[in-house]
Amino acid sequence: MDSTPGAWRAVDDFLAETLVGHDSALGAALAAQREAGLPEIEVAPVAGKLLNLLVRIAGAKRVLEIGTLGGYSTIWMARAVGDEGRIVTIEAEAAHAAVARQSIDAAGVGERVDIRVGRAADVLPTLVGGFDVVFIDADKESNTIYLDWAAKLGHPGTVVIVDNIGREGEIANPDSSDAMVVGTRDGLRMLGEDPRFDATALQTVGIKGWDGIAIALLV
Ligand SMILES: C[S@@+](CC[C@H](N)C(=O)[O-])C[C@H]1O[C@@H](n2cnc3c(N)ncnc32)[C@H](O)[C@@H]1O
DSSP: OOOOHHHHHHHHHHHIIIIIOOOHHHHHHHHHHHHTTOOSOSOOHHHHHHHHHHHHHHTOSEEEEEOOTTSHHHHHHHHHHOTTOEEEEEESOHHHHHHHHHHHHHTTOGGGEEEEESOHHHHGGGSOOOOSEEEEOSOGGGHHHHHHHHHHHSOTTOEEEEEOOOGGGGGGOTTOOOHHHHHHHHHHHHHHHOTTEEEEEEEEEETTEEEEEEEEEEO
């Protein structure tokens, strides 16, 4: 099979069908997002499952998410923290947060999820630290600010995940003036240079196109 966007999608569909399967609560959350006209920018099903596995591998009980959208990734992670676990998720758009609240509650994990509505740069300084996993998936221009807060609100061993680090290959373009690319490149440089992090990143292809994910440990 040639490596084309159509083939990436076919492989992603196969992987999702084989390893993730259908889930009515997550399906309903996506349907609610579409119905409400939210942008189709949630993580892919295979990536949602990856988040769920990473939270479980880390044994995380406290998770911080920056960028809720309709709660799709939140539900994946909320399932992973267990009954005693808690997630704080930050969303700037009240309309997105309202959809997320309904879907998260309908998925049966509402007690575990605290949605804070506001700009993350304003909300983050109000949080109490101790997060075991931090998932950064909001305005890419602010990635260095969010990484700094992840370091402040985490502890040695905290897992920090940054989504969308590939940007159709543009992260390798030093001349890009796209603010999201520049923010992503700055964030990756910070992960490489800042002694608080030990990180790597993988390019990905799939139903979301050509992109990538960075994973770091706080040291
Ligand atoms: C890529 S979506 C999040 C997707 C979600 N994590 C998922 O996979 O289901 C990014 C979200 O971040 C929100 N956002 C953008 N800028 C923000 C900011 N400064 N503070 C908080 N949320 C922000 C957007 O409104 C959007 O809902």
